[in-house]
Amino acid sequence: MTGYYPILQPDELVDSASAASLAIFLGDSNLYRERKRLMGLSQVRFGGIIPSNCRALQSNVPALAGLSDEVILDGSAYHIVAPTLLSNERERLRRAIFEGHHRLIQEMFPGYEAPYWRYCVECAREDHANGRRQCWRILPNIPGVNTCDRHGILLVQTVASAKGWPTVHSATDWIDLDGPRQKSLNDYDLQLVKDLRWLYRLKSSLCPGWKSLASALSVILAEVHRYRRSRHFLDLEAIAGDLWRIREGVEHIAPRLFNRVSLSKILHQRERPSVAVYSLLAKWVGIDMKRLFTLASDPAVKKSHYIIMAEDRMRFRTTSGLDRLRAVKTRLRNVLAETPEITRTQLFERCSEEVRYALRRAPLWFAKEMPLAKRGFKNQLEWKFRDQYYYQILSEKVASGQIWPRRKRVGAKTLLRMAGMPAFLLINAKGRLPRTLRLMNDLLRRQNGTLPYRSGKRCRSSERCM
Amino acid sequence: MSKSPDPDDGRDIEVPDMPDFSRIPYRSPEEAIYRVDDDSVPRRVADNPLYLALPRPRKPSEVRTVLEAENPPLDPEVRNHSPEVRRERIDDLDPAVCTLRRHIQLEEMVMSTIRNSFAYRPWHGLYIETAAQLATGIGQTASAKPNHRGGAVGAGSLFGDVGLGKTLAMTSLLMACPQTILHVSFRGRRLGIQQVVWLYLSMPPKASAYGLLAWIASILDYILKTSYRNDLDRSRNHTAQVRIIARALAVHAVGVIFCDELQNIEVGSKSERMVFENTLQELINYTHTRWVFIGTKAARQTIQSSALQRRMCGERGQIIWEPMIPGPEWDEFFKWLLARLVTRGPTPFDQRLSVAANGLTGGVPDNAKRLITAAESNIIGHSRFPEEQLTTEILEKTMKENFPIKYDCVRTRYKDLLSKFDREQSESG
Numbered sequence: 058m059t060g061y062y063p064i065l066q067p068d069e070l071v072d073s074a075s076a077a078s079l080a081i082f083l084g085d086s087n088l089y090r091e092r093k094r095l096m097g098l099s100q101v102r103f104g105g106i107i108p109s110n111c112r113a114l115q116s117n118v119p120a121l122a123g124l125s126d127e128v129i130l131d132g133s134a135y136h137i138v139a140p141t142l143l144s145n146e147r148e149r150l151r152r153a154i155f156e157g158h159h160r161l162i163q164e165m166f167p168g169y170e171a172p173y174w175r176y177c178v179e180c181a182r183e184d185h186a187n188g189r190r191q192c193w194r195i196l197p198n199i200p201g202v203n204t205c206d207r208h209g210i211l212l213v214q215t216v217a218s219a220k221g222w223p224t225v226h227s228a229t230d231w232i233d234l235d236g237p238r239q240k241s242l243n244d245y246d247l248q249l250v251k252d253l254r255w256l257y258r259l260k261s262s263l264c265p266g267w268k269s270l271a272s273a274l275s276v277i278l279a280e281v282h283r284y285r286r287s288r289h290f291l292d293l294e295a296i297a298g299d300l301w302r303i304r305e306g307v308e309h310i311a312p313r314l315f316n317r318v319s320l321s322k323i324l325h326q327r328e329r330p331s332v333a334v335y336s337l338l339a340k341w342v343g344i345d346m347k348r349l350f351t352l353a354s355d356p357a358v359k360k361s362h363y364i365i366m367a368e369d370r371m372r373f374r375t376t377s378g379l380d381r382l383r384a385v386k387t388r389l390r391n392v393l394a395e396t397p398e399i400t401r402t403q404l405f406e407r408c409s410e411e412v413r414y415a416l417r418r419a420p421l422w423f424a425k426e427m428p429l430a431k432r433g434f435k436n437q438l439e440w441k442f443r444d445q446y447y448y449q450i451l452s453e454k455v456a457s458g459q460i461w462p463r464r465k466r467v468g469a470k471t472l473l474r475m476a477g478m479p480a481f482l483l484i485n486a487k488g489r490l491p492r493t494l495r496l497m498n499d500l501l502r503r504q505n506g507t508l509p510y511r512s513g514k515r516c517r518s519s520e521r522c523m
Numbered sequence: 524m525s526k527s528p529d530p531d532d533g534r535d536i537e538v539p540d541m542p543d544f545s546r547i548p549y550r551s552p553e554e555a556i557y558r559v560d561d562d563s564v565p566r567r568v569a570d571n572p573l574y575l576a577l578p579r580p581r582k583p584s585e586v587r588t589v590l591e592a593e594n595p596p597l598d599p600e601v602r603n604h605s606p607e608v609r610r611e612r613i614d615d616l617d618p619a620v621c622t623l624r625r626h627i628q629l630e631e632m633v634m635s636t637i638r639n640s641f642a643y644r645p646w647h648g649l650y651i652e653t654a655a656q657l658a659t660g661i662g663q664t665a666s667a668k669p670n671h672r673g674g675a676v677g678a679g680s681l682f683g684d685v686g687l688g689k690t691l692a693m694t695s696l697l698m699a700c701p702q703t704i705l706h707v708s709f710r711g712r713r714l715g716i717q718q719v720v721w722l723y724l725s726m727p728p729k730a731s732a733y734g735l736l737a738w739i740a741s742i743l744d745y746i747l748k749t750s751y752r753n754d755l756d757r758s759r760n761h762t763a764q765v766r767i768i769a770r771a772l773a774v775h776a777v778g779v780i781f782c783d784e785l786q787n788i789e790v791g792s793k794s795e796r797m798v799f800e801n802t803l804q805e806l807i808n809y810t811h812t813r814w815v816f817i818g819t820k821a822a823r824q825t826i827q828s829s830a831l832q833r834r835m836c837g838e839r840g841q842i843i844w845e846p847m848i849p850g851p852e853w854d855e856f857f858k859w860l861l862a863r864l865v866t867r868g869p870t871p872f873d874q875r876l877s878v879a880a881n882g883l884t885g886g887v888p889d890n891a892k893r894l895i896t897a898a899e900s901n902i903i904g905h906s907r908f909p910e911e912q913l914t915t916e917i918l919e920k921t922m923k924e925n926f927p928i929k930y931d932c933v934r935t936r937y938k939d940l941l942s943k944f945d946r947e948q949s950e951s952g
Binding site for chain 1 (some may be wrong): 655713751774
């Protein structure tokens with residue numbers, strides 16, 4: 058057991074106090090032995106904003122130091138990162154802090170540590186004036202932070218490695234009370250550190266998780282008209298483009314944010330960004346972290362990918378089929394009136410729910426009134442509706458007897474021409490109009506009693522036409 | 524600890540590895556209770572939690588209570604029991620209480636040394652860190668010489684012959700004072716300091732510098748569950764060892780170290796004694812801990828360093844206990860002994876009996892206890908002494924039979940004292 062462990066000051070990192078304790082006892086001893094005595098394992102990495110193997114630390118310091126679980130969590134970045142984690146991730150992080158190796162934390166937060174210790178000169182001067190020990194604090198050492206929230210000045214970066222290997226850097230040895238004091242002029246920096254302070258004060262009492270936060274961000278972004286492609290899709294290009302314009306001066310907060318792919322990963326909940334990214338995005342869309350977290354904790358946002366979609370679903374459920382069809386038609390007409398040059402694909406992306414519904418319930422109306430689809434081999438979605446459309450037209454013509462041929466033996470091209478459709482429709486489709494093809498084969502079999510029509514694409518045995 | 528070499532004139536003796544913890548006074552750690560709104564607190568220490576957590580000065584009656592708490596009061600009903608039962612109770616007698624006058628003087632020295640050791644510490648929020656930094660400066664040329672502001676000036680010493688009850692009195696007084704005080708918070712500010720008010724160590728049989736350091740480290744480990752002894756044994760040189768102990772004394776704010784059996788340093792060689800004195804001097808210089816040395820008169824003369832000799836005179840001077848001579852002090856002690864006899868009939872105090880007892884025991888309380896218990900044992904249940912009361916003759920005969928060698932030494936003085944007393948009595952009529 059170590060003889061003395063200083064009391065943690067408000068906002069002080071656990072590792073800062075450990076460094077102060079080690080600095081006292083290191084003297085003639087070697088670092089490995091002292092670390093083993095204090096941290097339980099000599100291999101445990103010392104330094105950083107999220108400590109590890111703290112159970113051993115607790116058992117190796119005097120009880121008088123008051124190093125309880127809460128104090129350790131308060132003395133780490135846990136309260137800042139935990140609100141963005143899912144419940145299982147939070148549990149894993151706690152395990153890593155108290156019982157785990159630092160590699161667990163590295164796996165969870167790759168690169169989530171400042172390379173060098175930072176401090177605020179004014180805070181250090183206040184500590185000195187009040188007879189307090191100099192220490193490394195939590196907020197200045199969060200990645201992306203470069204401003205003190207209390208004094209609004211830029212932090213001073215030392216060359217003391219925060220990873221702390223193989224040397225222990227006690228704050229007393231590094232903090233210079235006469236360091237530079239430069240006022241921060243960046244609103245994003247100030248907002249970030251204020252948001253982090255707010256999160257730290259919450260002490261993990263509000264933990265929506267990163268998926269809900271992404272949903273909340275999507276909802277907020279979807280409220281901006283120009284960022285909406287459709288009811289369910291955000292125009293990521295537009296968002297990324299606008300973000301790119303503000304990257305000057307804020308790149309250090311989230312260096313990987315300013316491209317469409319990263320933004321897409323965040324908003325589509327495929328990647329957990331850092332807290333700084335949320336703060337930056339929230340500030341950019343004109344809200345603060347508090348509102349973002351409040352919105353993310355809303356059950357409606359949690360439940361749905363996009364809150365707008367959830368509202369629409371609710372509305373559709375309460376209306377009858379005819380009313381809904383009328384509403385869908387009105388909506389699509391309005392969209393067309395607003396943007397006459399809109400293509401079908403754009404229309405589908407903007408109002409996919411309405412387009413699907415219209416194609417299912419009124420395909421002819423949709424084919425007449427809505428813009429034609431552009432051809433594209435990769436547009437599988439378009440082919441699906443096209444198949445539905447051609448099948449419906451062909452079956453209606455057959456039922457009304459309009460395409461009944463006088464000749465005994467006819468081909469598919471003739472039948473298609475008689476139905477008012479392109480003669481090479483099925484050949485060009487290359488198997489992408491299966492329902493229409495099946496109907497055509499049925500017609501040919503009934504008419505000619507011959508082998509079915511073969512499309513240009515070779516059929517597999519399981520799909521072999523009758 | 525291995526067998527010591529004999530380079531100069533040191534004696535080759537086997538030294539144990541660890542102190543005998545069963546004989547070391549130990550009190551469980553206590554949470555600090557600060558003196559508040561007390562006008563008696565000096566202004567210079569009004570903000571010093573290390574001082575304010577110490578007990579306030581005691582009245583003479585409180586000192587007596589402290590000392591007598593060690594001795595169970597005699598139950599008068601014992602005298603009605605059978606001789607066998609009373610023989611068993613003879614050894615209840617413990618001469619912890621010598622005389623109140625001596626103990627008050629000793630208590631004043633002990634407590635004032637403890638208080639001053641904390642009063643002169645430059646207390647501030649970073650005291651522990653600063654003190655540890657100062658201690659780490661031992662042996663480093665760049666380190667500044669510490670400015671103690673009177674912190675290391677005073678210490679103290681208690682010298683006296685064997686059997687005067689120095690150790691017993693000292694440990695009794697120390698046990699009445701908290702040993703480890705836990706400072707959780709002071710005036711709304713968290714401290715987290717373990718203050719070791721006093722540390723009592725009985726010097727190892729061969730008191731070398733390493734022995735002293737090892738004993739301090741072991742006792743600190745015993746009290747605080749630390750591992751300083753391990754560090755000490757693994758350190759690379761003597762300077763590093765001194766630094767480790769100095770740092771430990773600083774970090775735990777050790778107040779006073781009571782170094783008993785100082786005469787053991789005689790066993791070491793001359794060079795060992797010099798290293799010992801230098802080590803002690805460095806510890807005194809680089810820590811705020813004070814030292815009180817307890818030992819025989821010979822130990823006092825063994826210390827050659829003039830600086831250390833100066834340290835032995837604390838704010839209350841040196842205390843040297845001599846054997847008691849017939850007079851009020853001895854009478855007080857002898858009355859106390861007689862009151863604790865378990866004989867059938869109580870022995871009334873008699874001036875001649877008191878003088879005879881002083882002459883036979885040389886005025887040494889431990890000897891007096893042995894003589895009285897031996898005499899008691901001889902007369903209890905004896906048909907010639909139905910009342911079982913002590914007389915001069917019984918004491919003399921007991922001395923002759925039970926302590927023949929000692930009797931040869933004190934016989935002349937005994938007879939002189941008795942004859943002088945008889946002469947004075949006849950002159951006064």
